[in-house]
Amino acid sequence: xxxxxxxxxxxxxxxxxxxxxxxxxxxxxxxxxxxxxxxxxxxxxxxxxxxxxxxxxxxxxxxxxxxxxxxxxxxxxxxxxxxxxxxxxxxxxxxxxxxxxxxxxxxxxxxxxxxxxxxxxxxxxxxxxxxxxxxxxxxxxxxxxxxxxxxxxxxxxxxxxxxxxxxxxxxxxx
Numbered sequence: 001x002x003x004x005x006x007x008x009x010x011x012x013x014x015x016x017x018x019x020x021x022x023x024x025x026x027x028x029x030x031x032x033x034x035x036x037x038x039x040x041x042x043x044x045x046x047x048x049x050x051x052x053x054x055x056x057x058x059x060x061x062x063x064x065x066x067x068x069x070x071x072x073x074x075x076x077x078x079x080x081x082x083x084x085x086x087x088x089x090x091x092x093x094x095x096x097x098x099x100x101x102x103x104x105x106x107x108x109x110x111x112x113x114x115x116x117x118x119x120x121x122x123x124x125x126x127x128x129x130x131x132x133x134x135x136x137x138x139x140x141x142x143x144x145x146x147x148x149x150x151x152x153x154x155x156x157x158x159x160x161x162x163x164x165x166x167x168x169x170x171x172x173x174x
Contacts, residue, residue: 120171
């Protein structure tokens with residue numbers, strides 16, 4: 001069961017603090033300028049709400065509508081728009097300059113799985129202690145990783161060294 005929360009943004013009925021308003025009926029017909037209390041009474045007679053849709057107009061514009069239904073439709077549209085948004089996740093895989101063959105293959109297999117699921121993969125080589133003197137070995141390891149995944153992914157840019165880490169971000173080929 002889905003639950004929609006209706007957050008109120010527009011002033012309705014007694015919340016409208018203006019003396020006169022331009023009124024539009026639920027069918028879209030302009031009813032003219034009238035006092036707010038008369039407009040609210042007309043809306044109540046039709047079992048509708050009077051909603052202030054254009055507060056900056058002169059006079060402000062109100063519309064008769066079923067506010068609960070209107071907000072429900074808005075929430076539904078928002079949810080649909082959210083579904084259609086393309087989001088991606090960034091998964092990180094850490095290796096060292098001297099990662100052994102079996103570990104390397106295992107991590108490459110995981111990276112392949114992440115890429116196939118639509119995520120981007122950040123491969124990070126972490127240098128500890130004196131390893132920082134041998135950044136070339138780390139870069140070779142990264143390039144080997146990129147090469148092993150080159151059939152389904154390509155790097156966004158070449159490997160970069162930031163502090164004690166060197167990383168590259170791979171994204172799935174189109």
